[in-house]
Amino acid sequence: MSHLMTGSFQLMKSLNRSLILNTIRKSGPISRAEIAKKTKLTPPTVSNLVSELIESKMVIESSQGESKGGRKPTMLIINAKNFFIVGLDVGPHSIKGVFANLDADILGRSSIALKLPLTNEQFLDRMTSVIEELLKENSQYNQEHILGIGVAMHGIVDVSKGISIFAPSLQLRDIPIKDHLEAHFKMNVKVENDARALALGEAWYGNGMDISSxxxxxxxxxxxxxxxxxxxxxxxxxxxxxxxxxxxxxxxxxxxxxxxxxxxxxxxxxxxxxxxxxxxxxxxxxxxxxxxxxxxxxxxxxxxxxxxxxxxxxxxxxxxxxxxxxxxxxxxxxxxxxxxxxxxxxxxxxxxxxxxxxxxxxxxxxxxxxxxxxxxxxxxKLGDDGTAIGAVSLLLVEVFN
Ligand SMILES: [Zn+2]
CATH class of the missing domain: 3.30.420.40 (ATPase, nucleotide binding domain)
Incomplete structure (x- = not known):
C-alpha cells in the first residue's frame, strides 16, 4: 500500500502533467483540444498525458461538450471527490485533524487536547495518533488515493525541512515533523506555519481565490x-x-x-x-x-x-x-x-x-x-476549519503548481 501511495504522488509530479492538471482544474470541463491550445503543448503530448491521468483516476471524462461540426469532444474534469488529503491544525491547546477530498469537503475529523509539559517525542506521538484515527475512520475511501499529509503548525517553521523550529506555546524546539510522519505513514508530508497555511487555504478555496496579492x-x-x-x-x-x-x-x-x-x-x-x-x-x-x-x-x-x-x-x-x-x-x-x-x-x-x-x-x-x-x-471565508483546510492545500500546491 505504502509504495502505491508514494507512487501515485510521484506520477503527478512531472511538470507537463501538473500543467495539464492545473488547466483542467481551472478551466474544466475542458476538451483535449482546448488544453493543447491553452498549454501550447502538442495534441499528441496532451493526449498521452491525459491518458495517463485518466489511468491514475486523477482525471475523469465528464459530459460531452459542444461540437462545432463533427464528433462532440469529450470533456475532462478533476476527479476531486475521489482523491484525499489529511490536514492538521496544530494550535497551542490541541491538534485538530481533517480528512478531506480535493474539493475541501471534510469527510472526517479527529482531535486531541495537548496538555503541557510535553517532549518532542510525546508531541509527535499525539500527532501520529490523530492521523491514525483519521485513516482508520475513513478506511472506506481508497487509501491509495491519499496524496499526503499537510500540517499547519503554530510558531516558526522551516518549510523546506518540515521542522518546527520553535513552538512558543508548547515550549518545544526543533521538532522533526516531516521526517517523523513520512517515516511512519510513508506519505508525502508538508509543514507550514498556521497563519500562512490559512492564507493558502483562502487562496485555494476561500475569499482569496483569483486574487493575485x-x-x-x-x-x-x-x-x-x-x-x-x-x-x-x-x-x-x-x-x-x-x-x-x-x-x-x-x-x-x-x-x-x-x-x-x-x-x-x-x-x-x-x-x-x-x-x-x-x-x-x-x-x-x-x-x-x-x-x-x-x-x-x-x-x-x-x-x-x-x-x-x-x-x-x-x-x-x-x-x-x-x-x-x-x-x-x-x-x-x-x-x-x-x-x-x-x-x-x-x-x-x-x-x-x-x-x-x-x-x-x-x-x-x-x-x-x-x-x-x-x-x-x-x-x-473558511471559518474555524480555515487552518486545517490550509494544511490540506499545502499538498495541492505540490500537485497542481
Ligand atoms: Zn512580542
Missing part, C-alpha cells in the same frame, strides 16, 4: 499573517515573514510574551484582551463580567464579546481599542506590502464590528493615499 491575518491567541504576492506564498529568508504579532506599536506598552514592550500581539490578541479586562476590574471598574465570573482569571475573550453584545461599556471599550491597535498595525502593513485585499480571521475577529469598525476607521484615517485608505478589508 493579498494578506491574510489571524488574530487569536497570537497574531500572524500569510502574505501572497502574485499568487505565491512568501516565507522570507529564515521563515519569519508574517510574524506581525511582534511588530512594535507602542514602545511603552505592556510586556509581550517575547519580552519586548507594546507588540501588536500584546495589545490585541485574545489573551491580552482578557488580561486588560482583568486589570481594569481589579482597579475598580464595574462590568457585567463580575456578575458572570467568580474570579477575574476566568475572563476570556469570548466572555468579553458576550459582555459587549449585552452593552457592557468596559467590554465594548476594550474590543474597540483592540480594533484601533489592529488598524495601526494593518496600516503599517498596507504601506509595506500594498495588497489589494486583507482578509481577517481568528477568535478576536469573531467579535465582528466591535473590533472591525475601529480597525477600518483607523486605516482610513492613517493610510497615506486614497487607495491605501480604501484597501479592502474583509473576513476569511
Amino acid at each position: 493579498f494578506m491574510c491575518i489571524n488574530v487569536g491567541y497570537g497574531i500572524g499573517a500569510g502574505i501572497i504576492i502574485d499568487g505565491k506564498l512568501y516565507h522570507g529568508d529564515d521563515f519569519l515573514m508574517g510574524e506581525i504579532g511582534h511588530m512594535t506599536i507602542d514602545p511603552d506598552g505592556p510586556t509581550c510574551s517575547c519580552g519586548n514592550h507594546g507588540c501588536l500581539q500584546a495589545l490585541a490578541a485574545g489573551p491580552f484582551i482578557a488580561e486588560r479586562a482583568m486589570s481594569e476590574i481589579s482597579s475598580g471598574k464595574t462590568s457585567i463580567l463580575t456578575d458572570w465570573t467568580e474570579v477575574p482569571e476566568q475572563i476570556t475573550g469570548e466572555l468579553i464579546y458576550q459582555g459587549a453584545t449585552e452593552g457592557d461599556p468596559l467590554c465594548i471599550d476594550i474590543l474597540r481599542e483592540a480594533g484601533s491597535y489592529l488598524g495601526i498595525g494593518i496600516t503599517n502593513l498596507i504601506h509595506i506590502v500594498n495588497p489589494s485585499l486583507i482578509l481577517l480571521g481568528g477568535g478576536v475577529i469573531k467579535a465582528g464590528d466591535f473590533v472591525l469598525e475601529n480597525l477600518r476607521a483607523t486605516v482610513k484615517q492613517r493610510g497615506l493615499t486614497e487607495q491605501a485608505k480604501n484597501t479592502k478589508i474583509e473576513t476569511v
Whole structure:
C-alpha cells in the first residue's frame, strides 16, 4: 500500500502533467483540444498525458461538450471527490485533524487536547495518533488515493525541512515533523506555519481565490499573517515573514510574551484582551463580567464579546481599542506590502464590528493615499476549519503548481 501511495504522488509530479492538471482544474470541463491550445503543448503530448491521468483516476471524462461540426469532444474534469488529503491544525491547546477530498469537503475529523509539559517525542506521538484515527475512520475511501499529509503548525517553521523550529506555546524546539510522519505513514508530508497555511487555504478555496496579492491575518491567541504576492506564498529568508504579532506599536506598552514592550500581539490578541479586562476590574471598574465570573482569571475573550453584545461599556471599550491597535498595525502593513485585499480571521475577529469598525476607521484615517485608505478589508471565508483546510492545500500546491 505504502509504495502505491508514494507512487501515485510521484506520477503527478512531472511538470507537463501538473500543467495539464492545473488547466483542467481551472478551466474544466475542458476538451483535449482546448488544453493543447491553452498549454501550447502538442495534441499528441496532451493526449498521452491525459491518458495517463485518466489511468491514475486523477482525471475523469465528464459530459460531452459542444461540437462545432463533427464528433462532440469529450470533456475532462478533476476527479476531486475521489482523491484525499489529511490536514492538521496544530494550535497551542490541541491538534485538530481533517480528512478531506480535493474539493475541501471534510469527510472526517479527529482531535486531541495537548496538555503541557510535553517532549518532542510525546508531541509527535499525539500527532501520529490523530492521523491514525483519521485513516482508520475513513478506511472506506481508497487509501491509495491519499496524496499526503499537510500540517499547519503554530510558531516558526522551516518549510523546506518540515521542522518546527520553535513552538512558543508548547515550549518545544526543533521538532522533526516531516521526517517523523513520512517515516511512519510513508506519505508525502508538508509543514507550514498556521497563519500562512490559512492564507493558502483562502487562496485555494476561500475569499482569496483569483486574487493575485493579498494578506491574510489571524488574530487569536497570537497574531500572524500569510502574505501572497502574485499568487505565491512568501516565507522570507529564515521563515519569519508574517510574524506581525511582534511588530512594535507602542514602545511603552505592556510586556509581550517575547519580552519586548507594546507588540501588536500584546495589545490585541485574545489573551491580552482578557488580561486588560482583568486589570481594569481589579482597579475598580464595574462590568457585567463580575456578575458572570467568580474570579477575574476566568475572563476570556469570548466572555468579553458576550459582555459587549449585552452593552457592557468596559467590554465594548476594550474590543474597540483592540480594533484601533489592529488598524495601526494593518496600516503599517498596507504601506509595506500594498495588497489589494486583507482578509481577517481568528477568535478576536469573531467579535465582528466591535473590533472591525475601529480597525477600518483607523486605516482610513492613517493610510497615506486614497487607495491605501480604501484597501479592502474583509473576513476569511473558511471559518474555524480555515487552518486545517490550509494544511490540506499545502499538498495541492505540490500537485497542481
Ligand atoms: Zn512580542
